[in-house]
Amino acid sequence: MESRILKEYKDSRSLQSQYILALDPISTDDLTHWECTIKGPLHSPFANHTFKLRIDIPQTYPLTTPICKFEPFAMPHPNVNFETGEICLDILDTNWSPVFNIQYIVEAIVWLLNEPNFKSPLNLDLANLLRFDDLKAYHDLISYHLNNSAK
Amino acid sequence: MNSTIIEKLPYLNQTSHYILGGRSVVAKLINTPYRLLLALFDAVKLQFWEQSNTDEFFIGQRWILNTIGFFFSSYGVICFITSILLNRFVLLSSIRSRRSNTNNTTILPSRLRFVLHFSVTLLLSIILFQPLLNSNLLSYPHRLFIVFTLSYIVETVVAISSNQIPLEGSDYSIFELSLQFYILKTMKVNITNSPELLADCMVAIASRIIIHFVEMFNTRKSRLLMSTCLNMTYLGFLMYRMSKNGFFSIPISIIFRHFPKLFSLFIVIASFTCYLLACAVRFNPTAFKLQNLQDLKFYSFMNNWSKHLNFNGDEDFSTIINKLAILLYLGTDNKDKNLNNEFPYVNVPLEINKLFTISSYLNFNIEGDEEIMDEETIIAEWGNGVHNNTSLLTKFIKFLKKCIANPNQLGNEATFSDDTQVDIDEKAYMTEINDTILSNDDDDDNDFNYLPDFNEEENIDDDDYDSDLDDISQDDSLYIMNALDLISPNTTILHSKKNLDWYLSTREIFSKHLQSQSRLTRSKYSTIKLNNSSESTFEENADDLSCAVCKANQRNIIFWPCKCFAVCEDCRISLSLRNYNSCICCRRPVNGYTKLQTK
Numbered sequence: 001m002e003s004r005i006l007k008e009y010k011d012s013r014s015l016q017s018q019y020i021l022a023l024d025p026i027s028t029d030d031l032t033h034w035e036c037t038i039k040g041p042l043h044s045p046f047a048n049h050t051f052k053l054r055i056d057i058p059q060t061y062p063l064t065t066p067i068c069k070f071e072p073f074a075m076p077h078p079n080v081n082f083e084t085g086e087i088c089l090d091i092l093d094t095n096w097s098p099v100f101n102i103q104y105i106v107e108a109i110v111w112l113l114n115e116p117n118f119k120s121p122l123n124l125d126l127a128n129l130l131r132f133d134d135l136k137a138y139h140d141l142i143s144y145h146l147n148n149s150a151k
Numbered sequence: 152m153n154s155t156i157i158e159k160l161p162y163l164n165q166t167s168h169y170i171l172g173g174r175s176v177v178a179k180l181i182n183t184p185y186r187l188l189l190a191l192f193d194a195v196k197l198q199f200w201e202q203s204n205t206d207e208f209f210i211g212q213r214w215i216l217n218t219i220g221f222f223f224s225s226y227g228v229i230c231f232i233t234s235i236l237l238n239r240f241v242l243l244s245s246i247r248s249r250r251s252n253t254n255n256t257t258i259l260p261s262r263l264r265f266v267l268h269f270s271v272t273l274l275l276s277i278i279l280f281q282p283l284l285n286s287n288l289l290s291y292p293h294r295l296f297i298v299f300t301l302s303y304i305v306e307t308v309v310a311i312s313s314n315q316i317p318l319e320g321s322d323y324s325i326f327e328l329s330l331q332f333y334i335l336k337t338m339k340v341n342i343t344n345s346p347e348l349l350a351d352c353m354v355a356i357a358s359r360i361i362i363h364f365v366e367m368f369n370t371r372k373s374r375l376l377m378s379t380c381l382n383m384t385y386l387g388f389l390m391y392r393m394s395k396n397g398f399f400s401i402p403i404s405i406i407f408r409h410f411p412k413l414f415s416l417f418i419v420i421a422s423f424t425c426y427l428l429a430c431a432v433r434f435n436p437t438a439f440k441l442q443n444l445q446d447l448k449f450y451s452f453m454n455n456w457s458k459h460l461n462f463n464g465d466e467d468f469s470t471i472i473n474k475l476a477i478l479l480y481l482g483t484d485n486k487d488k489n490l491n492n493e494f495p496y497v498n499v500p501l502e503i504n505k506l507f508t509i510s511s512y513l514n515f516n517i518e519g520d521e522e523i524m525d526e527e528t529i530i531a532e533w534g535n536g537v538h539n540n541t542s543l544l545t546k547f548i549k550f551l552k553k554c555i556a557n558p559n560q561l562g563n564e565a566t567f568s569d570d571t572q573v574d575i576d577e578k579a580y581m582t583e584i585n586d587t588i589l590s591n592d593d594d595d596d597n598d599f600n601y602l603p604d605f606n607e608e609e610n611i612d613d614d615d616y617d618s619d620l621d622d623i624s625q626d627d628s629l630y631i632m633n634a635l636d637l638i639s640p641n642t643t644i645l646h647s648k649k650n651l652d653w654y655l656s657t658r659e660i661f662s663k664h665l666q667s668q669s670r671l672t673r674s675k676y677s678t679i680k681l682n683n684s685s686e687s688t689f690e691e692n693a694d695d696l697s698c699a700v701c702k703a704n705q706r707n708i709i710f711w712p713c714k715c716f717a718v719c720e721d722c723r724i725s726l727s728l729r730n731y732n733s734c735i736c737c738r739r740p741v742n743g744y745t746k747l748q749t750k
Binding site: 095 | 699700701702703717718722725726729735736738
């Protein structure tokens with residue numbers, strides 16, 4: 001497990017991505033807690049906002065999934081629990097494979113911001129807006145929440 | 152006045168003791184201080200015993216007094232003197248042997264050694280049989296202890312004089328015995344009242360006799376055998392007493408001395424029983440192979456346990472049994488502790504009885520699909536059958552019938568099938584092409600004008616054979632139609648998955664042929680393939696062939712049927728323990744794996 005995380009840490013130093021602004025362990029002494037800053041994808045209601053992710057890596061990693069959460073918790077997204085920041089993503093649950101790494105997970109979360117899935121919602125209001133194709137209300141509600149939390 | 156005091160206190164009357172006889176001045180000068188000292192010593196001794204027997208002490212004080220008393224008791228003094236003597240001997244011998252390293256000359260002639268050992272053995276035997284002959288055993292511990300120390304001295308001196316390591320018993324050391332006898336004396340326990348104690352003493356003597364016997368006849372190697380017999384007899388006796396009178400009837404010194412042996416013996420027996428049970432589980436009467444047992448974690452240990460123990464035969468029983476128990480208890484976990492680092496870090500199961508397989512990551516190599524299906528149904532049958540005994544019985548009878556019907560096939564199930572290499576001769580090659588075309592014609596709308604799009608062909612990912620099956624057959628139809636002209640169609644229609652797989656494996660050759668301008672020969676095909684593979688696969692992974700899971704070891708496992716080459720042996724095992732059944736790369740179900748020999 002150690003060598004694997006060390007390798008990912010090494011890779012994260014040379015990480016260049018459009019949406020991942022920072023991917024760092026909270027302390028270099030303990031590589032099991034990571035913090036990540038991502039940028040909202042361009043053509044989504046999350047554009048021009050940055051979000052913080054908290055990643056906790058269990059001892060059994062990579063055989064079991066890391067625990068990923070949005071850190072400030074007030075994240076308006078159909079697949080994110082608004083209260084706790086919990087993320088509903090298939091690769092973080094049943095479809096986990098040990099070949100995925102932290103960077104891959106973060107990229108998947110960025111992708112999730114762009115393409116929400118209303119079939120497995122954690123935020124029912126937003127998911128229902130999306131289900132009935134009320135995109136304007138969906139965008140407005142998200143930007144309302146985001147601007148609210150920014151203040 | 153003086154005479155009355157001396158009469159009252161007899162310890163002051165030391166006139167009968169003297170060093171020098173006669174009535175000379177010198178004799179008086181020497182004898183008077185001697186008598187005074189003796190009187191003082193006796194007075195102190197008497198006072199001490201009187202004091203220690205009264206009840207005016209706390210437990211702690213009594214304990215301290217007893218401890219001090221030990222150093223002045225005859226046992227303590229003898230033990231002290233003997234240990235100093237033996238220590239000097241050993242030190243002296245080490246100096247001497249350093250001087251004369253080359254010549255192993257013995258100082259004592261062998262006849263003298265024999266006589267010394269024999270005399271001590273005689274003494275020991277007298278002591279051994281004394282409790283059986285007469286009942287007057289008040290000074291028995293005393294005599295026993297003296298003979299015991301004598302035996303120690305003789306053994307050490309003789310062994311060292313002949314440049315050997317003296318044999319010692321780990322159960323009974325002089326110090327332990329002296330302490331035990333002293334405590335028995337202070338507690339006023341008569342040794343004859345307790346058969347366990349008496350037997351303990353006799354075992355101590357017998358163990359010394361064994362040592363001398365072995366030394367006399369120069370058969371050190373047989374000591375362990377004798378010691379084992381003796382100890383087993385005594386432990387049996389102890390067990391009998393324990394079952395008769397209860398655990399606490401046995402004196403605590405004996406529990407301390409012999410319980411570790413009992414406990415070790417228990418560990419050893421339990422471990423061996425577990426191992427035998429594991430062997431029984433592995434035992435396959437239809438196809439007996441030693442390999443089945445080789446997968447067991449303790450296989451190498453059980454085969455080489457005497458080497459692991461590293462014994463010569465001149466150790467005594469308790470040393471060996473404790474060592475064995477420790478080895479068994481530590482098992483394979485303490486790789487770092489250097490005790491048994493010859494165990495491999497991960498024990499690779501070469502082959503496992505399929506009835507116990509949970510994850511298919513444990514299947515070595517590919518097997519025929521039908522066989523796997525069979526085993527799955529068997530597992531399912533067993534799983535269902537567990538719930539009600541009657542159906543289990545019927546299933547078992549069915550299973551037995553199956554075994555009887557074709558025992559050879561059952562034996563083969565455990566091994567990987569030999570026909571993984573498909574014989575490709577030209578006739579089979581062509582007939583199979585025809586058959587696939589024939590079966591294809593039924594499904595498709597015979598569009599012969601369809602021209603294969605080569606670019607699209609290239610886009611088809613190698614991983615997606617199953618989904619793109621129809622496209623492939625259409626693309627290849629042009630070439631295959633040419634082949635049809637040459638060969639008359641054969642009527643056997645091949646629906647089985649095996650043949651389909653074979654057909655799919657030839658697909659690449661077809662596509663290469665379609666792309667190449669001239670006739671494709673084997674050498675041309677191999678060069679094309681070599682170039683392509685070096686371009687496509689090795690470019691991305693050229694620098695990193697480390698395992699995708701742990702990133703520490705080199706990859707050496709290929710999963711079948713998806714052919715993903717991503718993990719190492721250790722990770723395969725840890726994945727299989729977590730019941731992964733699909734490939735970690737492509738998520739397709741895994742039937743088995745092949746291990747590559749890297750380096």
